[in-house]
Structures are given as structure tokens and as C-alpha cells.
Amino acid sequence: MDFRPKIVAFLCNWCAYTGADLAGTSRIHYAPNIRIIRIMCSGRIEPTFILKAFQQGADGVLVCGCHPGDCHYQEGNYKCLRRFKLLQKFTRQMGIEKDRLRLEWISASEGKQFAELVNDMTKTLLSMGPSKVKSSLEVEHLNV
Amino acid sequence: MSSEQTNLKPKLKLAVYWGSACGGCCVSVLDTHEKLLDIVAAADPVFWPIALDIKYKDVEAMPDQSIDLTLFNGAVRNSENQHIAQLLRKKTKILVAYGSCAYMGGIPGLANFSGKSEVFERAYVETESTKNPERIFPVTEYPVEEGTLKLPKFFNDVLPLNKVVDVDYYIPGCPPQSERLIEVFTAIVSGAQLPPKGSVVGANDKTNCDECKRTKSENKTIDRFYRPWEIQDDKETCFLEQGVICMGPATRGGCGVRCVEGNSPCRGCYGPPPGATDPGAKMMSAIGTMINADNPEEIDKIIESIVDPAGLFYRFSLPGSILGRKVQ
Numbered sequence: 151m152d153f154r155p156k157i158v159a160f161l162c163n164w165c166a167y168t169g170a171d172l173a174g175t176s177r178i179h180y181a182p183n184i185r186i187i188r189i190m191c192s193g194r195i196e197p198t199f200i201l202k203a204f205q206q207g208a209d210g211v212l213v214c215g216c217h218p219g220d221c222h223y224q225e226g227n228y229k230c231l232r233r234f235k236l237l238q239k240f241t242r243q244m245g246i247e248k249d250r251l252r253l254e255w256i257s258a259s260e261g262k263q264f265a266e267l268v269n270d271m272t273k274t275l276l277s278m279g280p281s282k283v284k285s286s287l288e289v290e291h292l293n294v
Numbered sequence: 295m296s297s298e299q300t301n302l303k304p305k306l307k308l309a310v311y312w313g314s315a316c317g318g319c320c321v322s323v324l325d326t327h328e329k330l331l332d333i334v335a336a337a338d339p340v341f342w343p344i345a346l347d348i349k350y351k352d353v354e355a356m357p358d359q360s361i362d363l364t365l366f367n368g369a370v371r372n373s374e375n376q377h378i379a380q381l382l383r384k385k386t387k388i389l390v391a392y393g394s395c396a397y398m399g400g401i402p403g404l405a406n407f408s409g410k411s412e413v414f415e416r417a418y419v420e421t422e423s424t425k426n427p428e429r430i431f432p433v434t435e436y437p438v439e440e441g442t443l444k445l446p447k448f449f450n451d452v453l454p455l456n457k458v459v460d461v462d463y464y465i466p467g468c469p470p471q472s473e474r475l476i477e478v479f480t481a482i483v484s485g486a487q488l489p490p491k492g493s494v495v496g497a498n499d500k501t502n503c504d505e506c507k508r509t510k511s512e513n514k515t516i517d518r519f520y521r522p523w524e525i526q527d528d529k530e531t532c533f534l535e536q537g538v539i540c541m542g543p544a545t546r547g548g549c550g551v552r553c554v555e556g557n558s559p560c561r562g563c564y565g566p567p568p569g570a571t572d573p574g575a576k577m578m579s580a581i582g583t584m585i586n587a588d589n590p591e592e593i594d595k596i597i598e599s600i601v602d603p604a605g606l607f608y609r610f611s612l613p614g615s616i617l618g619r620k621v622q
Contacts, residue, residue, distance in 0.1 A: 197575035197582075201616040218588070233582030235593045236603060240578060243407075243604040245621030282621045292451045 155275035157184045157268070158203040159212040162192045164222035165257050166214030172261030180265035181272035184212070191215070192253075193226025197237045200251065204241075204283040210250045210275045214264070217255040227255070249274050250281060306337035306362040306483060309353075310392075311382060312344065313375035314402045314452060315368025319393040320344040322469035323365070329476050336483045337363070341382075353381060361385045363482060365392035365465075365475075369402050369613065370453040374446035383459040388482065390495075392475075394468040394563045396455040397494075399613030401468070403452045404605065406612045406619035410450040454614040463489075465496040468563035468610055471549055494565070497548030501567045502560050505547045508532045515586035519599040522559060533559045534581065539606060544570065544577035563610045572616045574607035 161167040167188045173180065189195060192215025203211045213234060215227040234253045241251055252271060256264050312320055320342070326333060340361060341348050364386040370376050383389055394400035405413055419426050436443045455461050465478060474496035482488070489495060498505070510532040520537045527533070533540035533554065540554065541562030553560050566573040587593045600606065608615055 197578045198570075198572055198616065201572065201575055205616050205618075228588050229583045231590065232585040232587075232593055233579060235590070235597055236578050236582045236585070236600070239597055239600070240574070240603045240607070243602070243620075244617055283617060286621050287618050292449050292453065 153276065153280055155183050155209040155272055155280075156207065157210045157212055157271060157275065158208040159184050159186045159214065159268075160189055160192070160195050160199065161186055161256075162215045162222075162226075163188055163190050165216035165220060165255075166192070166264070168258035169214075169256040169260045169264045172259065173265045174261075176261050178261060178265040180268045183272045183275075184268050191221070191223050191226035192230035193221070193223065193228075195230055195233070197233060197240075200237060201241075204246060204250075204281060205287065207281070207284045209278075209281045210252070210271055212267075212271060213251075213253045214256045214267075215253075217257055220257065246281070246283060247278060249278065307340045307360060308333075308337040309341040309361045309364040309382060309386065310339065310344070311341065311364065311366050311368075311378055313366065313368030313379065313396065313455070314371035315393070315395050316401070317344065318469040319365075319367030319395075322393075322467075322472050323475065325472040326476055327472075329472075333476075333479060336479075350378065350381070353378075353385060356385050358384050359387055361387065363388045363390065363479075365390050366396050366455055367393040367469075369395040369399050370449070370455060370458045371402060371405075372446040372448050376449075376458050377446075379455060379458045388462045388488075389459065390463045390465055390478075391455040391461045392465050393470055394466060394565065394610040397464045397466050397614065398565055398611035399452050399454045400563075400610050403454070403611070403613040404609070405452050407604070408620065409622055410448055414448075451619055452613050457613075462491050464492075464494045464565075466494060466546060466564040467497075467549060470496055471552075474548060494546065494568075497546050497564055499568050500547050502542040502545045502547045502549070502551050502554070502564070506532070506542055506551050506554050508554065511535065514584045516581070516584045516596065517586050518596060521601070527557055529557055534584065539581065539600065541573070541577060541607070541609075543580040544573045544607075561609055562607075565611060565614075573611050574604070574615055577607045578603070 161170055195213055200211050215230050221227040238251055242248055254267055310323060339346060341353050364382045370379055391397045395402055414431050418431050432445055434445050434447050478496045509530055514535055516537050518537055519539055522538055538559050540559035542560045545560055545562045546564040546567045548564055562573055566576055570576040585593055585596050587596055
């Protein structure tokens with residue numbers, strides 16, 4: 151079967167999710183590989199969520215929040231950025247390629263940019279192939 | 295003296311076993327000092343490789359469920375550990391994962407940053423004191439004149455005990471504090487109502503920070519992280535506020551904050567606090583926000599001073615964490 155990348159996306163309620171909504175109401179066609187989870191703020195995202203997504207078989211994880219300075223809660227997106235940078239250093243040590251985990255800023259008016267972002271990430275993941283996080287944990291690999 | 299003669303409650307049967315372990319957990323049982331006499335007064339050790347000469351075949355001959363309590367320390371690294379874990383599960387009523395290694399993989403679990411072939415390459419070829427040009431590696435079976443010699447199979451991964459058998463309770467620590475073992479043991483002997491299966495016992499429900507006596511302020515921002523040897527500790531202020539990574543916020547209390555009392559940052563051996571499954575993720579969440587910068591380049595620069603986040607945040611817990619091992 152053809153490889154269809156699975157992307158888990160965490161979008162903040164105020165900017166990114168509204169932007170994704172705009173892409174929908176504007177009837178923009180984009181890759182159907184994304185599974186969107188709406189959260190109140192990108193500052194709410196805990197590293198656990200992202201690691202769990204990879205553990206459960208996500209090929210990529212996308213985090214989107216408001217542009218710097220635009221956070222509905224003043225500085226949630228900065229908190230997200232700091233955690234993200236640290237988490238990405240860790241995930242790269244764990245052998246998860248950098249492009250599988252992305253943080254991008256999407257405003258409520260950027261439906262088009264959101265669609266392009268999803269297309270772009272899907273394309274990148276297609277060329278990378280499936281994530282090996284889940285298969286690394288399967289028991290038959292333990293006893294080699 | 296048999297129990298019929300004295301009319302006392304029959305003594306409990308106790309087993310202590312080490313899997314992939316350093317021996318420190320077994321020593322922590324001995325470190326109960328004179329209380330060890332109370333332990334052996336209430337329980338007969340029926341299997342304890344560090345202290346008693348009892349063979350595996352003797353354990354195999356015991357009736358199922360005949361051991362009341364097993365303290366299994368050490369991770370599961372090879373087929374021998376796995377076999378004994380399964381055997382003891384069958385023979386035991388209450389199986390306790392004792393210590394960090396059995397709980398979440400512990401220090402041996404750091405081997406999950408590589409795999410079997412890398413471990414063998416390092417151990418049998420590359421080590422400075424090794425000369426092995428023929429690249430001879432251990433094999434599980436080797437025929438000799440007298441018969442076949444057998445060795446346990448070395449697994450690719452280090453596993454915590456609960457990935458191999460059903461575990462009743464967890465006592466964390468590297469090693470668990472002996473006083474906490476006595477508390478748990480006393481509770482079991484007294485027949486007290488035990489907590490629900492799967493509970494972490496012999497530890498607290500709060501983080502180490504809650505018990506730490508160092509002064510903490512509200513303003514926690516970090517401009518640079520320091521390794522402990524790079525900074526003169528003032529012995530009073532919270533380690534994190536000084537820029538030294540201390541696992542306190544992501545670690546269950548119960549040890550008595552002994553490392554910090556000894557002016558060394560917490561390393562996280564008691565595992566994650568209740569509600570958190572992954573100590574490293576919790577730690578990244580906690581200290582990520584303390585980074586005192588808003589633009590990506592400055593953030594990167596501060597993060598550069600955390601040399602090895604994976605090894606530091608998962609020092610005792612890699613195999614039991616969400617990712618479990620390095621992707622291979």
C-alpha cells in the first residue's frame with residue numbers, strides 16, 4: 151500500500167485553529183494527512199503530548215500557535231517556543247528527524263498559509279518515509 | 295521451631311532477586327541494619343542470591359503462589375532475567391518491582407540509547423583493554439566434548455519489569471531508602487489494607503521540590519545552565535534558580551531529598567510524581583519555560599548549555615518512558 155503520512159497537529163484555539171477553519175470555509179484543497187487537535191493555547195502543549203503522538207504512530211507532529219506578540223494569553227506562544235526548542239534537541243538525540251516535528255505560527259487570517267504548510271509537511275514526510283518510533287518499540291525488535 | 299509448636303502466625307516467605315542490577319538494592323535490604331532481624335523474624339528468606347545459596351531448580355520446585363513477597367530489583371536485560379521474572383511471578387503472591395531499574399529501567403536502561411550490536415562492539419572489540427581481532431562474540435550455545443555450554447540470550451533492549459510480567463507494586467529509588475522498605479514491609483506483615491495494585495509505594499505523593507528546604511523565589515528564569523562543577527553552590531538557594539539542573543520538579547519525593555541535603559542536585563531516581571508518566575517530558579515542560587529569552591537564537595544559545603538532555607532527564611527511566619529507546 152502507498153505510504154500516507156499521518157500528521158498530528160496541535161492548533162491553538164485563537165489563531166491557528168481559526169486559520170485552519172478559514173482554509174476550510176475558503177474551500178482550499180490541501181493534503182488530508184492531518185489530524186487536528188484543538189487546544190486553548192500553544193503554551194498548553196506539554197512535551198508528553200508530542201511524544202505520545204510519536205509513540206502511537208504519528209509520522210509527524212505539527213504545532214501551531216499565534217505569531218510572536220499576538221498570543222491571546224500574552225506569552226503562551228513564547229513558552230511553547232522554549233519548550234519546543236528543548237524538546238527538539240531531545241527528539242533529535244532520540245533519532246527522530248528534525249523535519250518530523252515542526253512549530254509554525256499561523257494567524258487567524260492565514261488559511262492559505264496553513265494549507266500550504268500542511269501540503270509542504272506532507273510532501274517532506276512522503277519523501278522521508280514512515281516514522282520508526284513505533285516499530286522500534288515493538289517486542290519482536292527487542293530480542294534480536 | 296515450627297509454627298505448630300509456638301502457635302504463632304506462620305512466617306511469610308520472602309524472595310529477593312536481582313536482574314540487571316548493580317547489587318545496591320540488595321545492599322539496601324541489608325542496610326536496614328538491626329531491623330533486618332525484625333524482617334527475618336517475620337519472614338523467611340527462601341530465595342536471595344546475594345545472601346543465600348538457593349538454586350533456580352529449588353525455586354522451580356516450590357509450589358505456585360507459595361512465596362508471599364518478592365522484591366525484584368534490576369532491569370530485564372537477558373533471557374535469564376526474563377525467565378526468573380516469569381518464574382517468580384508464578385511462585386509469588388505480591389511481586390514488587392524494587393528500585394529504579396525494575397521500576398523504569400534505571401542506569402542499565404541508558405543502554406537503550408544504542409542496541410545490542412553497539413553494546414557488543416564496544417564491550418568485546420573496542421574497549422581499550424580488549425584485543426579481539428577475530429571478532430569473537432558470546433554465543434548462547436557452544437558445543438564442547440562434555441556437552442553443550444549455554445549462556446542466556448542478551449536482548450536488544452533493557453526492559454523494566456512490568457514489560458515482562460504483571461507487577462503488583464513499585465518501590466522506586468536508586469537504591470530505595472531502607473527506612474521506606476521497612477515501612478512497606480511492616481505494612482505487609484501487619485496485614486494492613488494494601489493500596490490498589492500498580493501503586494508506587496514507599497514514596498510520597500508530592501515532588502521532591504515540595505520537601506526541599508532550599509529557598510525558592512517566584513521568579514524562576516535562567517540565562518544559562520551550569521553543570522554542577524561549573525558553579526559555586528551557595529548551599530541555600532534552589533539549584534534551578536542558580537542555573538543547575540535539578541530533577542526535583544519531575545521527581546517523586548520519598549527519599550528525604552538526600553542528594554540536595556548533601557548539596558548535590560536531584561538526579562531523579564524516584565521516578566515521576568503521580569499524574570506524570572514520563573519524568574523527562576515533565577522536566578522539559580518545567581524548565582523549558584524558565585529559559586529567559588524570547589527569540590529563537592537566544593533560546594538556542596541557552597539550550598546549548600544543556601549538553602545531554604536525553605541522558606540527563608532520563609537517567610533512571612529511559613526504558614519506562616514514552617519513547618522507551620532511541621529510534622533504530
